[in-house]
Amino acid sequence: MLNFEESDEEKMFREAVREFAQKYIAPAWQEYDRSHEIPRDIIKKMADQMLWAPTVSEEYGGANLSWVMSCIAAEELARADLSIALPVMYLVEASWAFIFDKYGTEEAKKEILPKVTSGDLFFGIATTEPTGGSDLVNTTKTTIKPKDDGYVINGEKVYISGVAESEKYGGVYWTLAKSDPKGDHKAFDAFILPLNMGDGLHPGITTTLFEDMGRMGVSCGGFAIENVDIPKHYLIGEHGRGFYHAMEGFSAARVLIAATCLGAAEGAFKIGVDYVKQRKQFGRPLAAFEGIMFEGVDSWMALQADRHLTYHAAWMMDEHYGKENPNYSKLDIAKYTAAAKYKAPHDALDIITRAMTWHGAFGYSKECPLEASYRGVRSYTVGAEGGSHVQKIVMGREIFGPECLPYRQEKQM
Ligand SMILES: Cc1cc2nc3c(=O)[nH]c(=O)nc-3n(C[C@H](O)[C@H](O)[C@H](O)COP(=O)(O)OP(=O)(O)OC[C@H]3O[C@@H](n4cnc5c(N)ncnc54)[C@H](O)[C@@H]3O)c2cc1C
Structure with a gap:
């Protein structure tokens, strides 16, 4: 049956997010566009409303929100924040934490996701490299190699959202690297790169920042990864997938x-x-x-x-x-x-x-x-x-x- 109406639940949700966004975000966004930082209390308030990485399962503090509802939230946040900085932070975490929740190990999810849904740890995505972002198969140079009971990572990622926030407050990245530099799309592994687990930059990581033209409330930067060790349970999904x-x-x-x-x-x-x-x-x-x-x-x-x-x-x-x-x-x-x-x-x-x-x-x-x-x-x-x-x-x-x-x-x- 074709139906273009939102359900009662979706309508109520839209109204609630709109009220929240118009009350707290609409009056604040021009200030954070100028100061280049979204106030932490706005993120915390969103987390209190279960609006931070809401696509994550309830057992890790998420709301298991549908994609229609997640889009409603994104739409209402952007209606309030015309610079779209806050919606960008929201959408990066909602999408990539969802994929981590779906394929990550239980041990890593228990450790990381509750801190993401509470707004304490940024959850970003790192695929782009200096050699390119479109043709990942042929341009990815970052490598992942087995070492002891885990892996060692080497490489560099650029034009990555949320680097300054991660360095300042804590953040991890859903990262892509190759297990065989000459391999094709089956040579990629996805894993958690712990940029800063809340106790400072992880050893082996150095960051840079770029100055973007827009969405100034969220940073864009890059990081070099030099012999960074990660535990085995940080691998996301099967090897090669x-x-x-x-x-x-x-x-x-x-x-x-x-x-x-x-x-x-x-x-x-x-x-x-x-x-x-x-x-x-x-x-x-x-x-x-x-x-x-x-x-x-x-x-x-x-x-x-x-x-x-x-x-x-x-x-x-x-x-x-x-x-x-x-x-x-x-x-x-x-x-x-x-x-x-x-x-x-x-x-x-x-x-x-x-x-x-x-x-x-x-x-x-x-x-x-x-x-x-x-x-x-x-x-x-x-x-x-x-x-x-x-x-x-x-x-x-x-x-x-x-x-x-x-x-x-x-x-x-
Ligand atoms: C504000 C901002 C935030 C970003 N945040 C992140 C992030 O958090 N994490 C992350 O990993 N990356 C991030 N990126 C990087 C983004 O994913 C890349 O910019 C994108 O994938 C393109 O890669 P590139 O910039 O290296 O351009 P290239 O891959 O070098 O491409 C250059 C241009 O050529 C075009 N092109 C490529 N192939 C073809 C083709 N076959 N035919 C025709 N045209 C083609 C592209 O569309 C592009 O316009 C961000 C980028 C921006 C601008």
Whole structure:
């Protein structure tokens, strides 16, 4: 049965998150955009509301939240924080802690996840390296080798979210490395890299920070990993399956990114509509000129399309993870989450740009909240959690068949 209505539970949840976000986040985000740090008490308050890594199982302090509900939370957080810094932190942890919960060892989960869901330990993702982030199979140089009763890691990760927060307060990373540097996608292992377990940087790790153009409340940096020992139980999933688990994690992150960009675009759209209804030029409100009104209609149509695509993808994920014999495979999900991750940020950027233009000179000033939104959302059309072209590669693979992928063609030639 086709039904586009949210359930009563989902409606109540949306209202509760919206109330929370408008009360605590909406008045604070412009300050943390300037100070470059999300106040710890906001994260703690979210954790108290079971909104921090809520996709994690209840036994580790999570809420076992559905993907539809997790998207509702992302959307409402971004509606309140137009810079999207807090939603970024939320979505990184919600997606990657979920994959860790699904494939990690009991011992590691007991040790790490309760500290993540309580907001004490950041849970990030580290796949990108100086040699590249799109073609992980051919560019990953970080290695994982068995040593004594565990593993030793060497390499470097760059453009990683949450490095400053992890160094200051504690953080671990869902990390990808190769057990055989010359191997293909079956040579990857996923594991927990303990950057800082709360007692300072782990021996062998040195960090750097980059200055991004947007989402200033969350840091972006990198770390060199030199002979870092990790225990055996930090391995996530089976040896050789790391690449597949990473792809699953990207799908989870991408649907939440789409919901985040949708929320930011909705917030920007409302600001723009309110403005053009009251700002007068040539004797009438700007909204009463069709040149402006039709642009607004284009924005509205894009929001509807993105809402449907995003929640369709989230619903497919709930079907997949909630059923013993799901109708949708991980590849079906990858196709839809890639589509949502491609479309929602691009549309959001158009919607925010229109709203900025409607504000005239004020729209280009730092006083106007839209410029921070523009800077933040742009991160998801550039590359974070996979570049735009890579989303098209994922969709193209499912539409035309893997045999049409250019790099497979090259192998056959
Ligand atoms: C703000 C921000 C935060 C980030 N946070 C994290 C993080 O927490 N953890 C993490 O691991 N990484 C993170 N990243 C890195 C991100 O995952 C990478 O930027 C992304 O995977 C692309 O890798 P790259 O930057 O090395 O670009 P490259 O892989 O060098 O690609 C460069 C450009 O070429 C395009 N391209 C690549 N292949 C093709 C192709 N076959 N056809 C056409 N075009 C192609 C790409 O889309 C991109 O536009 C973050 C990035 C940003 C911007």
